[in-house]
Amino acid sequence: MRRTAEQPTEKQNAPQWWRDCVFYQVYVRSFADSDGDGVGDLEGVRNRLGYLELLGVDALWLTPFYRSPMADHGYDVADPRAVDPLFGDLAAFDALVADAHRRGIKVTIDVVPNHTSDEHEWFVAALAAGPGSPERDRYIFRDGTGTDGAAPPNNWVSVFGGPAWTRIADGQWYLHLFGSRQPDLNWANPEVGADLEQTLRFWLDRGVDGFRIDVAHGMAKPATLPDMDPRAAGAFATGEFFDPRFDDDGVHEIHRMIRKVLDEYPSTMAVGEIWTMNDDRLAHYLRPDELHLGFNFRLVLTHFDADAIQATIERSLTAAATAGAPPTWTLSNHDVWRQVSRYGGGRQGLDRARAMALVQLALPGAVYLYNGEELGLGNVDLPDEALTDPRALHEDATDRGRDGARVPLPWEGTETPFGFSDTGRSWLPVPADWAELTVEAQLEDTESTLSLYRQAIELRQQHPACSGDEVEWYGAPAGCFALRRRPGGLICALNTSASPVALPPGEVLLSSAPLRDGMLPPDAAAWLV
Template structure:
């Protein structure tokens, strides 16, 4: 799916693409073990083509002991047997390309698994120890951690080894942080990038792209500025664990490798506080795209959504990079639940789907949002997220948004697996969410997404990269895509409001004459 001379002048494919995040464990299981795999994804490519997405983002499928469900990588250049093998990956990429779908994969450069050969050698005292952050402890016997840093998953960010030193892990103890001042670490990442690019991947989503580089000397957190326990979504500029200046050298190195493979893309997971800090990651020689999570953290309120949209557009205005939009992913509560669950949450999620898909730039969908899945309320015994144990079983973690997709048929797995179990239980009440039950229902969430994606792809009204805002009643907004003419109106109030002038292309719910009902969005031209 490389570029040709005929389209050399065309904008990159990813500038207005719709990516679909596949949480590999939870998409489709081909071998009956209850865990999704690469062959399962391959078997559902027809569905993804029918849905109308342009590209996939696959979460980690690399060799891993699964302490953090694959984000603890023991071999970044192989497939864990749980998910298949390299031949299965090659078949998936080839078939996806045949379906007109690009494939991007996760890259996890901040840390490895504690089972990585490097770290096992480091524990034995070898020179590999310099590839991680090992330090002597504080106090006369070194029994206190080297500094007061905390783990994103809770508890201290240091674990002591049998020889008395401590090693740094900003996530779980099974995920030791790499030392990016070490040339071996940099060379190995280049090797990993080339390995997968040579196998035909179309790009990378870079995990913790604001991490990697640590503040010189590993200074203490200032409790007055940074809370003792900081969540994954809050890294102030004063936090020495993240967003340090040297991280940009790493992204420039990555970009130099990727640029040798035409038509490929990098997108970074960037949790920073300000637009200025965000913009630094999407400069012309660094990341092509940066995940902007603000829409995924914004409530169903027209003023708040407008503010988020304007803020997100401004964040990349001077960089040349398009904005990105996402409502859910594997780390945040599903937006149906965030908007109130039940019928109201579903109506609001339908409305926000049209808002998201009307915006200029790149859209990321999370598997299952096109089915209207809510967070699942799982029993304690089923929880597997390391946050659950690290928090002393006080924070339930992210499992509720990671439950396997319901495809067809009956419980317990609704066609997710050829077996009779799944790694997280699928709620029996999800029968109405299955792909099978929604596919031929014109009023279903799945039909709305299919229709919206088709209109987005085939209608010239979606041209242009700037928005013009109209005056609107309280609790509402309307904008027009300059250059294309699409109008998107949203009503988050509790009363119907007059529609802007134009012909209706698509509405998120039933319309009422010349009025836009509450909790509804509409596209017009």
């Protein structure tokens, strides 16, 4: 259904559906392939909406499907208001949104405002126009330093490795915080903001319910582009070292612009990808005139230890409450290791991932799931020749990139790629030992990870105990915690110790592993009322 802008006063009474929403991230390339080319597409997503309805999720987040040369699998956008033929066309997108809405599922999409593709018409024009031109001012071009400007303008490094600057034929350098084919936009140029507004309205008018803002902490840059502390590159956004590449104060004016647009479209929202471990800085993004939600990556970076997890939850709740916004929880996405592998792999990793699924789904606020985590998928150790991630292929690469967490989903059957594609093609190889992890294999197995997620999501949405915005903590044995949602009353107990422990008083609604003589085993969680 098409949506058109309405007056801001109509927004005041619109439902804030995102406050306790279960979002499901669809990495479009890897979800379902409808045309047999081995790459997932929009029609593939539409064909699997019945599964998502059965899973019980409230909303989708679709990764970029825009026109792109795919140097970074779509995060290098050449035209943000067109569908790349690899994924379908606008008619396929419209059909997907309409069908999702008929099933009661919201649709949110990625926008990438920090940079464009080097094949974007603006960047092509910038290269042709020359130094000092209005075309170059849409990006961040600078003269170099040293003899004949042969050294980069400053010491900034790319997130993908190596310098964050590339020199072109006329001697100038352009900034790219990510790959060299992803030049950073100059947000001091008003044309850049006007173009993003046009993009937002284009998709809002087609019926989308919201946006995920890629690199939401990165668009604004300090005018003088001062050198960074080199140690900041490996500090995981802790703020311990000076890093002017990200979280510049100027970014908040950009988010205020985005919010003004959204406020004209009732019941729409934006969530930001915000890599900062400073609670006060995170809260700034969630002020009433900025983002509705902000990804909190603390749980992703917290090891499987009850005390550490409790501290992370407490800090995250406080940061969101400071801004009067709901917290946002996630354990994985397309950029990080899957939690089964992060928590040790094998049976132990799966047990811990199942336990943490109950922890995050018990918490107040919004929850983001990453496609495949409900199947208990882990990272795949891919052969070198299969790697496609620019982070792994960069000449200065220090890791194997993110491909291992992006392998296509196994749907059915006993032969790889398990129904992802009817032709048997898949853009990354699907391991043969995933036969037992397919949707088909798990759907009727009441003990499967898929069944655990389905039950937890249903309880979260329907049981009166799963309500309330406050959390209180019980005393618990070493290596354990127990939290209670207030005022609903749901209790979630987690055991990260090496021994079974007694549960708090109450009726067990759900557990991530079978109880042992009424005790919660190690690496497990349970819900009680």
